[in-house]
Amino acid sequence: MGGRAAVVVAALALVSGCSEATPSSSGSASAPVASGTAASGAAVSLTVASTVATGIQVPWGLTFLPDKSALVAERDAGKIKRIADGRVSDVGAVDGVKASSEGGLLGLAVDPGYPGKPYIYAYYSSGDDNRIARITYQNGKLSGQQVILDGIPQAAIHNGGRLRFGPDGYLYAGTGDGSDRPNSQDDNSLGGKILRITTDGKAAPGNPDGRVWITKGHRNVQGLAFDGNQLYAAEFGQNTWDELNAITPGANYGWPAAEGISHLDGMTDPIAQWPTSEASPSGIAFAHGYIFMAGLRGRRLWAIPVAGGKRTGEPQAFFTNKYGRLRTVEAAPDGSLWVTTSNTDGRGQPRDGDDRILRVTISTS
DSSP: OOOOOOHHHHHHHHHOOOOOOOOOOSTTTBBSSSBOOOOSSBEEEEEHHHHHHHSSSSSSEEOOEEEEEEEEEEEEEEEEEETTTTTEEEEEETTOOOOOOOSEEEEEETTTTTTSSOOEEEEOOOSSSEEEEEEETTTEEEEEEEEEEEEEEOOOOOOOOEEEETSSOOOEOOOBOOTGGGGGGOOOOOOOEEEEOTTSSSSTTTGGGOOOOOOOOBBBBEEEETTTEEEEEEEOSSSEEEEEEEEOOTOOOOOOTTTSSSTTTOOOOEEEEEEEEGGGGGEEEEETTTEEEEEEEOOSSSEEEEEEEEEEOOOOSSTTTSSEEEEEEEEOSSEEEEEEEOOOSSOOOTTOSSSSSEEEEEOOO
């Protein structure tokens, strides 16, 4: 594997799915078994404590406000809903959203300066491209939408879409190759990249070569999470391997030459990989020394022990086939995880109450 010891902020200071194929493997380092034991000997256990909300249509982005309420994006409708004290209310719609098989209203993020800076950020598909907009959110309503970055390749599939503010205060975005593989290696394309931008949509200070993006060679990044300064990203494979990557600014993660652990010169391998039938990952979150990764086709929640950009033990799968397709996982203010189902997205089998948001409690021993 390529080295990843450098954490994101330190490295920056120095330089300033969708596939449904089902190959399988088991018991090897590259196809993790479900032990759930980290190098420290701690084991993790997850319990669905309650259902936070039901009847959400294709929930995608999910973010928390300082008052501990949450905003959730409905992908196909282009609407944002607020969840507070078990009640769901509409706060408005994002203008210009055009839904497709995997496109629409995707990631959400709240400005770190909120409410002094009363903005939320939305990643969405238009008719021509994928865009990031800054939107004023005050008094429970959206207003003043402003596109801060456009030109991200868009297609029916491979739109990326996850947004996450880093501890450095800059906005990170995972993009897809827009169903055009060469985009991922094209330095002039925003496709197949991880972006790091200011809240005005400019390249953040310290980005390699002053570009908007910090890494390339991705197929379809839909999960971003920080452990301190270390960024992790989940990525859809094509037919063989889905990936969890530890992110080092300036690194090339291999697509389309590499899928999974490939040991190619000049390209960085994932720290974990799964057959596409066991994952098809979207959102990820970090808590208690684990990356928690939602699986769409895999219909399960993975817990992967990590530290310092390395995997420290074998992943464990939870809730396999119990709730259907899982799209998004976020660490909640009370220490739990909120996990969204994605059974109304055209690829699942909706059940009464879908889609829903589950509250999952974590215990370690």
